[in-house]
Amino acid sequence: MVKDTDRLATELCGIRLDNPVIPASGTFGYGYEFAELYDINILGSLSFKGTTKEPRFGNPTPRIADCPSGMLNSVGLQNPGIDRVISEELPKLRAVFRKPVMANVSGFSPEDYAYSCEKLGRETQIGWLEVNISCPNVHGGGMAFGTTPEGAAEITRAVKAVTGKPVIMKLTPNVTDIVSVALACEEAGADGISLINTLFGMRIDLRTRRPVLANTFGGLSGPAVLPVALRAVWQVSHAVKIPVVGMGGISSASDVIEMMMAGASAVEVGAANLVDPFACKKIIEDLPSVMDRYGINTLEELGKWEKM
Amino acid sequence: MKEVIFEILENRRITPGGIFRTELAGDTSDIARPGQFVGLKLDGLYLRRPVSVCDAAPGRLTLIWRVVGAGTRQMSEMRPGERLSALSGLGNGFDAEVSGDRPLLVGGGVGVPPLYYLAKKLREAGKDTAVVLGFATASEAILAREFAGLGCDVTVTTVDGTAGTRGFVTDALPAGRTYFYSCGPEAMMKALNGALGIPGEFSLEERMGCGFGACMGCSRMTVSGSKRVCRDGPVFRKEELIW
Ligand SMILES: Cc1cc2nc3c(=O)[nH]c(=O)nc-3n(C[C@H](O)[C@H](O)[C@H](O)COP(=O)(O)OP(=O)(O)OC[C@H]3O[C@@H](n4cnc5c(N)ncnc54)[C@H](O)[C@@H]3O)c2cc1C
Numbered sequence: 368m369v370k371d372t373d374r375l376a377t378e379l380c381g382i383r384l385d386n387p388v389i390p391a392s393g394t395f396g397y398g399y400e401f402a403e404l405y406d407i408n409i410l411g412s413l414s415f416k417g418t419t420k421e422p423r424f425g426n427p428t429p430r431i432a433d434c435p436s437g438m439l440n441s442v443g444l445q446n447p448g449i450d451r452v453i454s455e456e457l458p459k460l461r462a463v464f465r466k467p468v469m470a471n472v473s474g475f476s477p478e479d480y481a482y483s484c485e486k487l488g489r490e491t492q493i494g495w496l497e498v499n500i501s502c503p504n505v506h507g508g509g510m511a512f513g514t515t516p517e518g519a520a521e522i523t524r525a526v527k528a529v530t531g532k533p534v535i536m537k538l539t540p541n542v543t544d545i546v547s548v549a550l551a552c553e554e555a556g557a558d559g560i561s562l563i564n565t566l567f568g569m570r571i572d573l574r575t576r577r578p579v580l581a582n583t584f585g586g587l588s589g590p591a592v593l594p595v596a597l598r599a600v601w602q603v604s605h606a607v608k609i610p611v612v613g614m615g616g617i618s619s620a621s622d623v624i625e626m627m628m629a630g631a632s633a634v635e636v637g638a639a640n641l642v643d644p645f646a647c648k649k650i651i652e653d654l655p656s657v658m659d660r661y662g663i664n665t666l667e668e669l670g671k672w673e674k675m
Numbered sequence: 676m677k678e679v680i681f682e683i684l685e686n687r688r689i690t691p692g693g694i695f696r697t698e699l700a701g702d703t704s705d706i707a708r709p710g711q712f713v714g715l716k717l718d719g720l721y722l723r724r725p726v727s728v729c730d731a732a733p734g735r736l737t738l739i740w741r742v743v744g745a746g747t748r749q750m751s752e753m754r755p756g757e758r759l760s761a762l763s764g765l766g767n768g769f770d771a772e773v774s775g776d777r778p779l780l781v782g783g784g785v786g787v788p789p790l791y792y793l794a795k796k797l798r799e800a801g802k803d804t805a806v807v808l809g810f811a812t813a814s815e816a817i818l819a820r821e822f823a824g825l826g827c828d829v830t831v832t833t834v835d836g837t838a839g840t841r842g843f844v845t846d847a848l849p850a851g852r853t854y855f856y857s858c859g860p861e862a863m864m865k866a867l868n869g870a871l872g873i874p875g876e877f878s879l880e881e882r883m884g885c886g887f888g889a890c891m892g893c894s895r896m897t898v899s900g901s902k903r904v905c906r907d908g909p910v911f912r913k914e915e916l917i918w
Pocket residue numbers: 433712722723724725726727728739740741742743744745746747748785788789879880881882883884909
C-alpha cells in the first residue's frame with residue numbers, strides 16, 4: 368500500500384505538490400485569514416488574489432449575488448497593487464505558508480502584464496505565475512485578451528520574455544473555441560493552462576426590476592459551472608501537451624477526482640471556500656477514502672491514465 | 676470564527692410585517708462582542724445569509740430578522756428541533772469600552788436587534804444608557820419593552836405617529852450624551868451623522884459573499900482606504916466613514 372502522502376502527490380510544471388488542491392484566486396485572499404482557522408500548509412499551493420500594477424478598489428457594490436448552486440461576483444480585481452502585495456501581503460503570507468505560491472496576475476496591456484510578472488517572478492516565494500486573461504469584470508483588459516488566440520498569445524509572449532518562472536495562462540470559458548486559445552498559449556511558450564474563470568452572467572431583482580449587481584453583469588462560479596468546467600478541461604487537456612489546472616465548481620473530493628479524470632494535473636477550489644472556509648481542508652482529508660471507493664491507487668496515475 | 680450547528684428552540688413571527696425572532700441552542704463561545712453577526716447556511720441557497728447577534732449567552736443565541744427574500748422566507752419556516760449551520764463570531768462588533776458614562780443607542784427597523792446585546796453589556800457596566808428606536812409604524816416596533824427592562828431610557832419614533840414621537844430618530848435625540856452607537860437604514864445613519872456632534876460608531880450593511888474577509892465582495896471606501904464590511908466592520912467609527 369502506498370502512503371497517503373504519496374497517493375495524493377502530483378506535479379505541476381516541475382514543482383511537486385503534496386496534493387492537487389489549490390484555493391482559487393479571489394476566494395482565499397492572501398491566505399492568512401484562513402491560516403487563523405487551520406494550518407494552510409496542508410494545501411498543495413494557493414493562488415492569491417488577482418494582482419495588478421496599480422491599486423484597484425474594483426467595481427461599485429453590490430458586487431455579489433446568490434444563484435442556484437452558485438454565485439455571481441463583479442468584484443473587479445480589487446487589490447492593493449503590486450508594490451504593496453510584495454511589501455505587505457507576501458511577507459504576511461510567508462509567515463503562515465512555506466510552500467511555493469501561485470501568483471495570479473492581471474493587467475490592461477501587454478506591458479502591464481510583463482511589468483507585474485517580472486516583479487513577482489523575482490520573489491522566491493512564487494512558484495508559478497498564473498496569468499489571468501479571463502476576468503469578465505474589468506473593461507479594456509482581462510477577458511479582452513483571453514477571447515482571441517492572437518490576444519492570448521501576445522500576453523503569453525510578453526510574460527514569457529520577462530520571467531523564468533513557469534507561466535500558467537488562465538482562460539475564460541466565454542469563447543466559442545477554447546481549444547484554439549489554449550493552443551495559441553502553448554505555441555507562444557506557456558508552461559501550463561488553468562481554466563475555467565467565471566461564466567458571464569447576471570441576475571435581476573424582481574422588487575426593484577433592476578440588475579442585482581451594480582455593474583449589471585458578473586461572473587458565475589460554484590457547483591453550477593462544474594459540467595462546463597469539466598468539458599473545457601477535457602477538451603483542452605486532450606489538445607495540449609502542457610499541464611492543465613482544472614477548476615470551476617469543485618466542492619468535494621469526488622469533484623477533484625472527476626476533474627483529474629477530465630485531464631487536470633491539479634485543481635483549484637474557488638467559491639466553495641466562501642461558503643465553507645474549511646472546504647479545502649475537508650476535501651484533502653476526504654481524498655484517500657474517496658480514492659479507495661473507486662479503486663484509485665495514486666492521483667498521479669489517474670492523470671497519466673487519462674492522457675494515454 | 677467557527678462553524679456551529681445550532682438547534683432551533685423557537686421561531687416565531689413577532690410583527691404583522693414579517694419580523695421574526697429565533698431562539699437557538701449551540702456553542703456561542705466565538706461571539707465576543709455585541710454587533711457581531713452569524714452567517715446562516717440555508718438549504719437550497721448557495722451563499723450564507725448574514726444576521727446580527729441580538730442576544731447571546733453561553734449556549735444560547737437570539738436572532739431577530741425580517742422576511743425580505745428567498746432566504747429569509749425559508750427561515751420563516753424553520754421549526755423547533757431543526758438544525759442550522761452558522762459561521763459564528765463574524766465581524767468586529769461595537770466597542771463598548773469607549774462609551775463614556777452616558778451612551779446613546781440609535782436604531783432603525785431591523786437595525787435595532789444588535790443594539791440590544793450592546794445595551795445589555797452597557798447596563799452591566801452600569802452605564803446610563805439612552806435608546807432611540809425608529810420604526811415605520813407601531814405594529815413594527817420591536818424590542819422597546821426589552822430595552823426598558825434593561826433599565827435604558829427608551830424613546831420610540833414612528834414615521835406615521837402611531838407610537839411615540841411622530842417622525843424620525845433625528846427628531847428625538849436626547850442631549851448630554853457621551854458617545855453614540857447606531858445601526859439601521861443607511862439614510863437614517865447618514866442623517867444621524869449630520870445631526871449628532873458627539874463621537875460614535877455605525878454598523879453598516881453590505882451584500883456579502885463570504886462574511887469573513889476572503890472574497891472582497893463587501894468593500895467600502897473609508898478615509899483610511901478600502902475596508903471589508905464583513906471583517907474590518909461591520910462597525911466603523913464615525914470619523915472613518917465617507918457618506
Ligand atoms: C452584517 C449584517 C447583519 C445583518 N443583520 C440583520 C439582522 O439582524 N436582521 C435582519 O433582518 N437583517 C439583517 N441583515 C440583512 C440580511 O442579511 C438580509 O436581509 C438577508 O441576507 C436577505 O436574504 P434573502 O435571501 O431573504 O433576500 P434576497 O432575496 O437574497 O435579497 C433581499 C435583500 O437582502 C439583502 N441581502 C441579500 N443577500 C445578502 C447578503 N448575502 N448580504 C447582505 N445583504 C443581503 C439585499 O439588500 C437584498 O436586496 C444583515 C446584513 C448584514 C450584512
